[in-house]
Amino acid sequence: MKVLLVGGGGREHALAWRIAGSPLLTRLWCAPGNPGIAQHAECVPIGAEDIPALVAFAREQAVDLVVAGPEAPLTIGLADACAAAGIACFGPSAAAARLEGSKAFTREVADAAGVPGAAWARFTDPSAARAYIRRTGAPIVVKADGLAAGKGVVVAATVDEAEAAIADIMESRVHGASGAEVVIEECLVGQEVSFFALCDGTDALPLAAAQDHKRVGDGDTGPNTGGMGAYSPPSVFTEALREEVMARIIRPTLAEMVRRGTPFRGVIFAGLMITDAGPRLIEFNVRFGDPECQALMLRLEGDLLAALHAACTGRLSEVSLGWSAEPSLVVVMAARGYPGTPAKGGAIRGLDAAGAVPGVTVFQAGTARGPEGGIVASGGRVLGIAARGPDLAAARDAAYCAVAAVDWADGFCRRDIGHHALPHPGTIKAA
Template sequence: MKLLVVGGGGREHALCWALAASPLLTKLWCAPGNAGIAEVAECVPIGAEDIPALVAFAQAQAVDLVVVGPEAPLTLGLADACAAAGLRCFGPSAAAARLEGSKSFTREVADAAGVPGARWARFEEADAARAYIRAQGAPIVVKADGLAAGKGVVVAATVEEAEAAIADIMESRVHGAAGASVVIEECLLGQEVSFFALCDGTTALPLGAAQDHKRAYDGDLGPNTGGMGAYSPPPIFTPALQDQVMAEIIRPTLAEMARRGAPFRGVLFAGLMITDAGPKLIEFNVRFGDPECQALMLRLRSDLLTALLAACDGALAQFDLRWDPRPSLTVVMAARGYPGAYAKGTVIRGLERAASVPGVEVFHAGTARREDGAVVANGGRVLGVTAMAETVASARAAAYRAVEAIDWPEGFCRRDIAHRAL
């Protein structure tokens, strides 16, 4: 089979790495890809949001399956455009991708499905949002309603901090059009878990759980990021808890989306808070997480391509997945300054030395290769150093050994990934 993976980050490198191992695969392209992806797939210089060009390329190459990594092309309708062109695509329709494209839509669906979550309200006027914040008090959560690349959420410890978030999101528009409206939510207390389910419109299959680290610095300090590291599985997420999440959150959402005429096919990513009262929904995403995907792909023992085909074909009821029981862990190396301003073009050395550490895979996120062959940083989150071992502690030790082997003075990473598990 011929495949086209869409995207150019660490998640897409992990997906390409896993798909490249399938005995069904005959050709793998990635658009646009990156320096690491180029080692397992042929990179094509087409942007992930250039829907017409992606469809035209897939048609010209007679691609058997398009696998969409990021959320933006899904919300823009890439899966719909593929379907109209007679192409098979793994990923939800634009109507189903609204579960990530609009946080208020997610809350409406969750309420209709009886999914447990936070109290919430939506505002299009900054003054009304500020008045609500003052009435509710803090801590409180302020979210840009639209897509903000994982950065449009502020967990405000004070009313003043929440009001400042309203000014940034709605008035200064730091996240662009995503901040035209905001969703303000009750601040849930507990441990966050990222849970993934493979869906075919009617059936959902657990894809495992991970724990992400959103804050930029050790001790969960600093600004929110797209994710600075992850590990899987989290000890807190027991099999009984997984069964509860499937019964109370995933399946009711799938049924409600089908009732609305927008059946969900693809990966449903539930951001959960494990509270004293049980699991509650924080948000939905409509794709694999990044960096959670890197940790999950290391543990997957089944053929990923076969699983994605089963989801596309509505065949998950007769399907199961095998997982390595050992834990895996990803440390993200980012450019200094991220998630704010950062330099591009700095040279990264020692990648082969890092990849030689037993149990380690180095996934590229924001990299490019210069004409002289040097790998350079080309984004904010640049590498996902991922390890699997017998224990969380030994996986962490291996990942940080590999980090130490990388010569990149302009990069930084958190040094406390998996601190909750340890």
């Protein structure tokens, strides 16, 4: 099977790494890819949102399956364009991708499907939004309605913080047009979990769960980011909870999407809050999470490519995937300045030494080749140092041992990934 993977981040590196091991694979391209992905795929210089060029390449190369990594290409119609060209695409139509492209749309679908979630309201007028916040009080959650690279959510502890978020999102437009409308939600209390399932329009195959670390600083402090690390499986997410989430959240949502004439095919990512009253939906995403995907791919047992293709062709019932009992953990190394303006161009050394630590796999995200051929930083989240081990503490220790082997002056990371399950952070050791 010839496969074109779309994207160039850590999630795509993890997917390429796993797809490359499939016995079904005959050739793998990635557009645009990165130097790490180039170890497993032929990288082609096509942007992830250049839909006409992606489809033209897929037709020229007789690609059997296009796999969409990030959400943006899906929300602007990659799957639709592939379908029009007769090419299978793993990912939802633009209409179904609104589950991520619009927070308000997600809430409407969830309400219609009876999915448990937070109380919410939507606003296009900043004054009305502020008045609602003053009436409701804090803590409260303010979300840009559209895509914002994982940074469009503010969990405000005070009314002043919430009003400042309205000013930033709706008036200063820090997230561009995505902030023309906001969704304001009740602040749910509990542990946040990311849960994933493959969908073929009507059927769903549960995958696994992970716990992300959104805040930039240790102890869950500082602004939200795209994710500073993750581990899988989270102990709070039991088998009974998985069944409840499938029955009360995933399957009713799929049925509602069918009722609307926009069946969902691809991977659905449910951001959940595990509260004292049970699981509640925070948001849906229409792609694998990043960095959660890196943690999941380390635990996956089975043919990922076969499962992705089955989701496109309505054959999920024929697929079986297993998961290692060994937990995994990924530490994101980000560039100084992230989640604001990251420092770019700094040389990164020691990746081979980091990858030589037992149990460790290094995934590249925001990297590029420098003028002299070495690896340099080219983004905000730059590396995913992932490890699997006999227990979570061993996986954590291996990951941080590998972090210590990376020589990158501009790099930083959180030192407490996994702290919900491991109260005492590991010591950074020399490789």
